Amino acid sequence: MKFFVHLTVCILSVFSLSAYSRPKVEFRQSTSTPATQKLRSQIDRIISPEKKDLQAGIVAASMDTGEILFERNSDKLLIPASVAKLFTMYAALKKLKPTATFKTTIYTVGTLREGKLAGDLYLKGGGDPSLVSERLWMMVNELIRSGIRSITGNIVSDSTFFDEEKTPDSRPKYLKDQAYNAPVGALSFNFNTTTTYVKPGEGVGSPPVVYTDPENSYIDIVNQGTTGKPGTKNSVLVSRTDYVKGDIGDTVLLRGSIPLDHKEMRFYKNIVNPALYTAHMFRTFWEQRGLKFTGNVIEGNVPSGAKQILEFESMPLWQIVWGMNKFSNNFVADQILKKLGAEAWGPPGTREKGVTAMQDALEDLGINRKSYEFTDGSGLTRNTRVTPRQILTVLSAAYHDFGVAPEALASLGIAGDDGTVRNRFLNSEVEGLLRAKTGTLDGVTALAGFVPSRDNELIAFAIVLNDPKVKFGRMTHWADEIAMQFGKFSRK
Numbered sequence: 193m194k195f196f197v198h199l200t201v202c203i204l205s206v207f208s209l210s211a212y213s214r215p216k217v218e219f220r221q222s223t224s225t226p227a228t229q230k231l232r233s234q235i236d237r238i239i240s241p242e243k244k245d246l247q248a249g250i251v252a253a254s255m256d257t258g259e260i261l262f263e264r265n266s267d268k269l270l271i272p273a274s275v276a277k278l279f280t281m282y283a284a285l286k287k288l289k290p291t292a293t294f295k296t297t298i299y300t301v302g303t304l305r306e307g308k309l310a311g312d313l314y315l316k317g318g319g320d321p322s323l324v325s326e327r328l329w330m331m332v333n334e335l336i337r338s339g340i341r342s343i344t345g346n347i348v349s350d351s352t353f354f355d356e357e358k359t360p361d362s363r364p365k366y367l368k369d370q371a372y373n374a375p376v377g378a379l380s381f382n383f384n385t386t387t388t389y390v391k392p393g394e395g396v397g398s399p400p401v402v403y404t405d406p407e408n409s410y411i412d413i414v415n416q417g418t419t420g421k422p423g424t425k426n427s428v429l430v431s432r433t434d435y436v437k438g439d440i441g442d443t444v445l446l447r448g449s450i451p452l453d454h455k456e457m458r459f460y461k462n463i464v465n466p467a468l469y470t471a472h473m474f475r476t477f478w479e480q481r482g483l484k485f486t487g488n489v490i491e492g493n494v495p496s497g498a499k500q501i502l503e504f505e506s507m508p509l510w511q512i513v514w515g516m517n518k519f520s521n522n523f524v525a526d527q528i529l530k531k532l533g534a535e536a537w538g539p540p541g542t543r544e545k546g547v548t549a550m551q552d553a554l555e556d557l558g559i560n561r562k563s564y565e566f567t568d569g570s571g572l573t574r575n576t577r578v579t580p581r582q583i584l585t586v587l588s589a590a591y592h593d594f595g596v597a598p599e600a601l602a603s604l605g606i607a608g609d610d611g612t613v614r615n616r617f618l619n620s621e622v623e624g625l626l627r628a629k630t631g632t633l634d635g636v637t638a639l640a641g642f643v644p645s646r647d648n649e650l651i652a653f654a655i656v657l658n659d660p661k662v663k664f665g666r667m668t669h670w671a672d673e674i675a676m677q678f679g680k681f682s683r684k
């Protein structure tokens with residue numbers, strides 16, 4: 193409760209806006225005191241000397257005084273994993289503004305008489321990462337109000353607002369069809385993922401019951417599985433095959449056996465061609481409304497002279513950023529990065545343009561663009577390297593800039609309550625108080641955010657742990673223990 197009182201006081205104080213006209217990013221070294229010495233000894237105990245392969249970069253500072261309370265390797269370049277999303281968040285909120293939206297535009301070519309469109313319907317994407325099932329349904333409903341009841345031409349998807357790169361080469365190759373490795377695209381749907389549900393068939397030896405959600409004409413299910421005897425081993429495997437590259441659709445292959453008494457299973461997979469996937473889903477929802485379509489779903493560019501009949505706006509950026517950070521959504525982060533690039537340098541949006549726009553925002557904070565390496569907006573790569581001090585600088589800038597502070601802080605996971613830290617810090621004194629962004633890859637654990645001390649002094653911190661010999665998630669408790677020491681800190 194103290195934290196929220198503290199936060200409320202901070203927010204109210206910014207109505208003296210002159211103090212918040214420029215982000216505060218200056219730090220000063222704290223004088224060594226018994227309290228800071230105790231903090232150092234506690235963290236030294238956690239990051240013990242026997243962890244000889246561990247590269248640990250840690251820094252923490254008071255947001256009240258600007259004092260650095262602890263630092264170790266704070267200027268060392270390290271892999272941040274998904275903590276990199278904090279840079280994407282800050283640049284987007286600063287450059288695009290919290291109320292910015294992404295726009296999906298619909299055009300027609302042909303004549304409309306008595307509800308029948310004799311021609312093609314074009315869907316032109318604007319990079320909207322929030323176009324999910326319910327919102328696409330809303331878009332179809334809005335289009336119906338234009339008077340169209342039947343389409344005799346094609347549904348054409350146009351994704352030229354972004355470039356053609358869907359997945360960066362820097363991504364680990366073993367991720368393949370994993371949902372969190374979804375491709376990006378100017379016209380995208382449901383985070384460019386699909387869910388496959390599998391449950392036992394009617395009897396032993398029969399094929400399992402398989403369906404996708406949402407059902408669509410883009411994905412073809414190849415069911416080579418069987419239903420096994422009750423109590424037998426479950427060996428079901430579901431994969432998106434590589435031999436279909438998304439030019440006409442994707443194939444999901446099911447193999448193995450599911451016991452007759454087994455509960456329903458679900459598998460999350462990415463798709464290959466975002467634009468076609470979105471257009472097929474548009475067709476599905478169109479036909480579910482009882483409306484007619486007799487053409488094909490294809491890709492193409494909106495021709496000159498086409499008539500715009502609908503502009504559908506996304507959720508506001510602040511809501512999109514909230515979801516990105518709470519659930520560490522890689523797809524959303526990389527969509528935002530390309531949107532940044534397109535708005536700053538003109539379409540098509542590219543990673544390179546987006547990184548340049550981000551660098552501009554960071555340079556305003558005094559972070560030299562040659563002092564780090566950034567290759568995407570999500571951190572799902574080992575090629576991005578930043579320093580803990582740079583992370584702390586972004587956190588401090590976001591906190592002290594009222595133009596972005598409410599949205600930035602609200603997007604961070606709440607310890608023990610939600611987001612990627614909902615199952616962390618349980619039954620600790622920072623549960624419900626600490627707010628942070630997580631980052632995890634094989635050999636990488638990172639945690640950065642804010643926590644009130646025992647004296648109700650707000651502390652911003654960045655913890656980045658790199659050790660190639662430690663498997664996925666094995667360093668998480670070290671980062672959590674360090675963060676809890678900041679919450680236990682007291683000057684008394």
